[in-house]
Amino acid sequence: xxxxxxxxxxxxxxxxxxxxxxxxxxxxxxxxxxxxxxxxxxxxxxxxxxxxxxxxxxxxxxxxxxxxxxxxxxxxxxxxxxxxxxxxxxxxxxxxxxxxxxxxxxxxxxxxxx
Amino acid sequence: xxxxxxxxxxxxxxxxxxxxxxxxxxxxxxxxxxxxxxxxxxxxxxxxxxxxxxxxxxxxxxxxxxxxxxxxxxxxxxxxxxxxxxxxxxxxxxxxxxxxxxxxxxxxxxxx
Numbered sequence: 001x002x003x004x005x006x007x008x009x010x011x012x013x014x015x016x017x018x019x020x021x022x023x024x025x026x027x028x029x030x031x032x033x034x035x036x037x038x039x040x041x042x043x044x045x046x047x048x049x050x051x052x053x054x055x056x057x058x059x060x061x062x063x064x065x066x067x068x069x070x071x072x073x074x075x076x077x078x079x080x081x082x083x084x085x086x087x088x089x090x091x092x093x094x095x096x097x098x099x100x101x102x103x104x105x106x107x108x109x110x111x112x113x114x
Numbered sequence: 115x116x117x118x119x120x121x122x123x124x125x126x127x128x129x130x131x132x133x134x135x136x137x138x139x140x141x142x143x144x145x146x147x148x149x150x151x152x153x154x155x156x157x158x159x160x161x162x163x164x165x166x167x168x169x170x171x172x173x174x175x176x177x178x179x180x181x182x183x184x185x186x187x188x189x190x191x192x193x194x195x196x197x198x199x200x201x202x203x204x205x206x207x208x209x210x211x212x213x214x215x216x217x218x219x220x221x222x223x224x225x226x
Contacts, residue, residue: 042216091156
């Protein structure tokens with residue numbers, strides 16, 4: 001859905017660098033979800049945030065990954081010291097309320113680690 | 115751990131054929147099941163199913179849920195090349211704050 005904006009659309013990083021993925025939710029949406037889609041696999045939930053709060057990060061790898069959704073500005077998914085296995089499509093979805101079934105997805109950021 | 119299994123993983127048919135995509139699930143405290151269509155970009159929402167036996171329809175697409183046998187099917191009749199996509203099934207758990215659990219998807223190719 002064009003309303004959820006993710007950038008960049010494509011990101012290439014060398015091993016060991018940092019990757020920053022941005023997600024601007026639809027206007028009026030205060031709930032953001034990040035998903036990762038690895039090659040040949042379905043979407044996997046990573047983290048759920050509301051403004052200034054991480055509500056559930058049960059799907060986030062314990063190290064190198066972090067997410068934030070500040071009061072002003074987009075939600076950021078940050079991956080430090082990237083490795084080849086981090087190469088994937090990262091999707092963000094936003095919703096107005098708690099019902100993640102009503103979330104709209106962004107176009108995704110395709111991260112390639114070389 | 116919640117599980118969503120889709121079958122087949124890939125399917126090639128000719129234009130005009132009817133296809134049935136399957137999704138079975140195991141989830142604690144099931145709330146709803148959703149179908150999405152993904153064409154090399156953002157998944158787009160198709161259906162949300164919460165009650166058994168009630169068919170949801172949208173044009174040539176329809177879907178139904180069986181909560182006793184824990185599965186859903188997505189039917190596409192009179193297929194067109196524009197139906198070529200990956201079809202994703204996801205389940206929502208009630209009471210929790212986590213995201214949806216997705217299956218791996220069915221890659222559907224419609225040949226002219």
